[in-house]
Amino acid sequence: MNRHLTIGPFNRVEGDLEVRLEIAAGRVASAEVSSSLYRGFEHILLGKHPLDALVIVPRICGICSVSQSAAAAAALAAAAALEMPANGRLASNLILACENLADHLTHFYLYFMPDFGRDEYRACAWHGAAARRFKATTGAALREVLPARADLLRLMGYLAGKWPHSLALQPGGTTRAVTATEKVRLLAVLREFRAFLGATVFGDALENVSAIGSADELAAWAQGRPADLPRFIEIAGALGLSRLGRATDRFLSYGAYPAPGQSDACGEHLFARGIWQGVGQPFDEQLVSEDVAHAWLFGERPLHPLHGETRPLVGEFADKAGAYTWCKAPRYDHGVVETGALARQMVAGQPLVRALVAAEGGSVLARVVARLLELALVVPAMEDWVCALIPGEPFCAPWQLPEQAGAVGLVEAARGALGHWLRIERGRIAGYQIIAPTTWNFSPRDAAGVPGALEQALAGLPVGEGESIPAVVQHVVRSFDPCMVCTVH
């Protein structure tokens, strides 16, 4: 007989998550992923002054705060057909990169790795060392990582005033011009962070890590290397994490870190915009839609987010047949996509990530490697951006807010593709729809019954007879680095 398992509160993810599994013959037959918190940010924004979005949207999420600001600023800039000066773009990129890299560290050390210190792995040869180093709240690594993270966030102190919840990111650029001596100090912050990554995370120079090109090279590189990514690679090898958690292998990236002097919409990015499905394809924003068939929300048919709405079913919401979450089901060209660091690096053509996915598909291993690889790829870019700042030149362009506009802002948060669709009427916000990275990844089924990316990734996982919170399920769920507070906003 089939067994049903409800896992919640699903801790060590950002926000509220419940996962329900149907288990048949020792494997997950089907999964339902439920977001159990509704706050109504899209409703809160209605009727507000458009610039107030810059105060409100970062507060959707305390871990993707700057990403939300960047998406709102991009949408407002698009509404006003505004370009930011080179300094503003460089500083915006630095602020967003700082959040994304801090989030990658937080995810690896605080959310993901502690599972390998769990007692159920005590029979494994690697368990003792993993538990000492990565145990939740008490592992030795935390005494090194949290100070390194706090030191990196000094960059936010200089450029954004504080993190989370800054108003420094504006449609016209950034509010904080950098002086010549602050450039020196920003470089010093990055140099310290580079040294920490080299010694503690990688056990190697960042450039050597970026040069690894295949799964075999990765395994050879990791063997016996006394640092945390190599430790994970060895554990992943022992547990077969490269064969767990495959979803659709259809990847979406909005493109991360626009080049100075170019707009978000059409310019070059450090990591390209596009879709990857065996081959690369250009991204067409018109093909995005959201479906509410399985959400406790009003709505009939899938809508493009510029025309979308978010109205909760109150009262008898539990009675909507088939509804099991507050999360909408976003689809691209009617299909499910995965987004995040793995998708970003697939679209960007990063050789190791492409090799891992070509060999065994998207997996727990590939997602975690892609995330840490970004630490090695982005820090050198950040050093270049700091060097390119020109003190004395403008950081923020003046502009006029239009009375009427419809616009979209697309950015890459740590967890992937984040879009804000904005309508301004009579100088006020008349529509505001957000599709967050985890809305894509933790989407429920759509009207056609097609499960979302995580729901697909969970299907087929082995679950033992007496297990109530199977470790493999935890690894797969956390490999997406979900942010549930962004998911339903």
Added chain:
Amino acid sequence: MRVVWLQAAGCGGCTQSLLGAENRSGVLAQLADSGIELLLHPGLSEASGDEALALLRLAADGSRPFDLLCVEGALLRGPNGSGRFQMLSGSGRPLIDWVRDLARRAHYVLAIGTCSAYGGIVSSGENITDACGLQFDGDQEGGLLGSEFRAISGLPVINVAGCPTHPGWVVDTLLSLALGALGVADLDAWQRPRFYTEQLVHHGCPRNEFYEFKASAQKLSDLGCLMENMGCKGTQANADCNLRPWHGVGSCVRGGFACISCTEPGFEEPGHPFMETAKIAGIPTSLPVDMPKAWFVALAALSKSATPKRVRENSHSDHPLIAPGIRKSGPK
């Protein structure tokens, strides 16, 4: 001291902020070394699913004693009083019911951040989720637990307000409680620890010279004072952000944007666009606290007429155009 931490309807940003506390071994080690044990924190603890739920049940029925209940995020009473906009995953019960049960067992109840203190940003607009704080609904007493609520220690809810709250405010509060050094007399009228609210954001503001001469910023990224045009409430906001910088070096005004008084109930609905100063007849409607309006108007007029050229020109630029003079002009 054992801590049970709940994340209600917030953004998790106060935990993220806390993790950034500056300490040479990191904040988790600092708390552990101070005798503060995180029994359960949804973002940090190993326990998940049934394990976490079992622990919460024991804590709520009194069989697993704990000392501190920290709540982050607003409390959602909607729809229609059911609390169903936030169910604690896996439990089938609204989060507000868990908060009510656990608050009764706690020696101290802490609201971490403005959402759990007063409702915060989640309660703005029409507030369709009926969001409120633990013991306040905006600036009205009551909230989820009611104005009469007292934790076992006899203290009302301690509101470590801020959006997000500064890591130092949380660490100082927890460490003071561990030392038995925080009593009811140490809380202000909004039940916030006085150690950080008996200063103004204005204190230590690096734009003070521009303020003195009413040399005001006119656009974003200008160096001038942000009060007259850019919506800054630093002269009215109770917090030590410029005496105890963020990340060692920052604050809102240091970052070039307005203080929006996020430690205050009702900050989320200022009645004007956040980044514009509300004025009547050219005079800001919100004046520095403790300052009579007539004096402010007279002083502003006087100081504007006496503004040095350096201060005036620099206030309209994003970088200093004129350096301060040197008192002794050079070697003799």
